[in-house]
Amino acid sequence: MVLIDVKAEDVRSAQAGDRNALEAVLSGTQHQVHALARRILVNPDDASEATQEILILVLTKLSTFKGEAAFSTWVYRVAVRYLLNTRKIRDRDLGLTFDMFAADLESGLVADPPKAPDDALLLNELRISCTMAMLLCLKMESRLAYVLGDIFELDHGEASQILELTPATYRKRLSRARSEVEAFTSHHCGIVSTSAKCACPRRLPAAMEAGRVQRGNYPNSANAKEGYADIRAQVGAVIEDLKTFKLHRSVPHHECPEAIRVALTEILSPPA
Template structure:
């Protein structure tokens, strides 16, 4: 069941305390909420923590849903409000700028890097991790518009409703976010721009030394439908204006971690 599949009848049953219906409602939203949190916050631990808290908020506020909007819009709005307002999440934001990120990318580049035994896996992990991290350089309002519009690909009416903006204001915000991301990737990402200093193979030794990626650990790229070479080929095959979009879309979609599901089940279980 996905966020679009949950029916009004199931929601009403959940509002009346039907535990199976409550579980169906949470199951319908958990993956989408986790992917929203992961792409906005990037850090997987922060995303997991935020997702659990958001799902509990959805559960506790379920009685207030009046079907005045799509359930997906309502659920995403709760998620966005939590991400924006939670002080502990704001305090953990690294405060990156595109200038800082570019300087980091261009530090320690190796002209003729040696190949590691797990080179293909490491390059793919670096590709995905870097693609995600660059969105931290956007201000939160632009980041949210970009994730909703170009990562989750929600239509503008739903995205503007989630952000509680007029459609024209949302379009302006999304356009500005796109322009900033496209400008950065065109100048600094070797998968998008032809004359950039940085490329994943040249960047990998410094990334390993700095702990940006770890040998034998591929948390961001696990389950990716694309390898590094496949992603490079797909991005290279599209016209210039679509390269950055293709880069962001090549980040794998994640299932909500099972420990969140187990914790919610524990919360829902009747006390003994």
């Protein structure tokens, strides 16, 4: 996982208006902000839009950073406030639940699915897409706690500061979210549980028919270093309590699109 890595002197220089320092702040925060937006919102376009708006907030509110917490904590807090409070983010919430998601996964399953030359790519895209979409079943507050704690593996103290919660409240929220995700995967995910009805090969024909997975288009798995068979073997090899953790940690890191960096660099450029 790429970490927010910005030098303290660059932050101070950026606060004083130094353009090169502002670009260094942008460079050091863009990928992790996008990674958070992608995990929380899942949809690539929504995540890109949110990333750009969060980064603009980071740059325009930079003068308010007083060093009372780590700079990374402050950046994440700006991002979290945006994700929690922006109306268009709330309006896009589909109200998905784990029961609804389970019913969708188990519809149209094929007992003996046909094989195609690109099955390996399609199965990996489906595996990653489903793993990411699963978290949409969590309420936003719980989703943020789960992503920061179990996927980004932030220290609980930092995560509680980011979410502006007491450490005890954060631990309870993370524990509840973790229990919900683990319960779902243990009953409905064929990678985690061999007794689950849904398995990627059986689900693939219905997913392709619905347009959720398309040949030649792999937006979620393009950067994956490991394939479907690799992850299935790795998840199967760990002890029961770690299977869900391994599944979610296997989603590849999605770097910030270059177009966002270019657009923000142009905003930083002084008028001719």
